[in-house]
Amino acid sequence: MIFRYLSTGIYSFKKSNHSFLIKQAFCKDVLIFNCSEGCQINLLNQGFKINNLSKIIVADLHINNISGLLGLLSSLNLIGRTKSLHIYIPCDLKYYVDLGKKYSHTNFNYVVYFHVLKTGLIINSSSYRFYTFFYKRSYVFVFMQLEKYGTFFFNIARKNYLNAGPLYGKLKEGHSFLFSDGFVLDGTKLTQKNLVGQQLSIFKSFFYYRHYFENSLFFSFLLIL
Structure with a gap:
C-alpha cells in the first residue's frame, strides 16, 4: 500500500484538515482522502496521474477539505476523462458542485456520483474495503487492504x-x-509469496485506541488526526 501526503506546506498531522492519497501497489486506481488546495499539483509532482483517481473521501465540509475539489474536477474534464468518479462526503455536495460549474460556465464529460457517509462498509472492492464510523460529531475511517494471493508459476x-x-x-x-x-x-x-493485507485507521479521537489494538488482525498503521 502506497501512502502519500498531499497538503501544501505542512508535513505533520497536527490537524484533521489534511489531504493524502492511498494507492495499492498492484493496481492503478488512486483514492484521495480530503481535497485541499494544492493537492492536485502535489499529486502530479509525486508521479501519479490524476486520471487514475477513482474515489475521493471527504471527512467534513471544512474549507481546507474541499477547496481543491472544483479545480480537480475541472482538470479531469480538461484532460478528457470519461470514466465516472465517486465522491464520499458527510452530506450531499451536488448543489455546491453545480454552482461551481454554473459560475465557471463548464460541464463535465464524465459522471460524478455523490455518496453520503454512513456507519458501516462504504466501499467494497475486490482488493480492499473502506469502513466509516460516526462518533462524537466526527467520522472514523478504516481502510483494509485484503490479502492477495501470489502469482502461480x-x-x-x-x-x-x-x-x-x-x-x-x-x-x-x-x-x-x-x-x-x-x-x-x-x-x-x-506460487509466489502472498501479499499480506494491511489496515490504515484514521482517528480523530483516542476513544478507539484500546479497541483498535485488541481487534486488529492485519498489519496495521495508525493515524491520529
Missing part, C-alpha cells in the same frame, strides 16, 4: 505434467496434495 506446473484445471486454483491458494505413492505436491512452491 504455470511454466513449472506444466513441466511437472500438471494439466490446467481446478487443481491450479487449489495450488495457488497454497494447498498441498498427498498422492498414493507418498509424493507431496506443495502449492506454496508453485
Whole structure:
C-alpha cells in the first residue's frame, strides 16, 4: 500500500484538515482522502496521474477539505476523462458542485456520483474495503487492504505434467496434495509469496485506541488526526 501526503506546506498531522492519497501497489486506481488546495499539483509532482483517481473521501465540509475539489474536477474534464468518479462526503455536495460549474460556465464529460457517509462498509472492492464510523460529531475511517494471493508459476506446473484445471486454483491458494505413492505436491512452491493485507485507521479521537489494538488482525498503521 502506497501512502502519500498531499497538503501544501505542512508535513505533520497536527490537524484533521489534511489531504493524502492511498494507492495499492498492484493496481492503478488512486483514492484521495480530503481535497485541499494544492493537492492536485502535489499529486502530479509525486508521479501519479490524476486520471487514475477513482474515489475521493471527504471527512467534513471544512474549507481546507474541499477547496481543491472544483479545480480537480475541472482538470479531469480538461484532460478528457470519461470514466465516472465517486465522491464520499458527510452530506450531499451536488448543489455546491453545480454552482461551481454554473459560475465557471463548464460541464463535465464524465459522471460524478455523490455518496453520503454512513456507519458501516462504504466501499467494497475486490482488493480492499473502506469502513466509516460516526462518533462524537466526527467520522472514523478504516481502510483494509485484503490479502492477495501470489502469482502461480504455470511454466513449472506444466513441466511437472500438471494439466490446467481446478487443481491450479487449489495450488495457488497454497494447498498441498498427498498422492498414493507418498509424493507431496506443495502449492506454496508453485506460487509466489502472498501479499499480506494491511489496515490504515484514521482517528480523530483516542476513544478507539484500546479497541483498535485488541481487534486488529492485519498489519496495521495508525493515524491520529
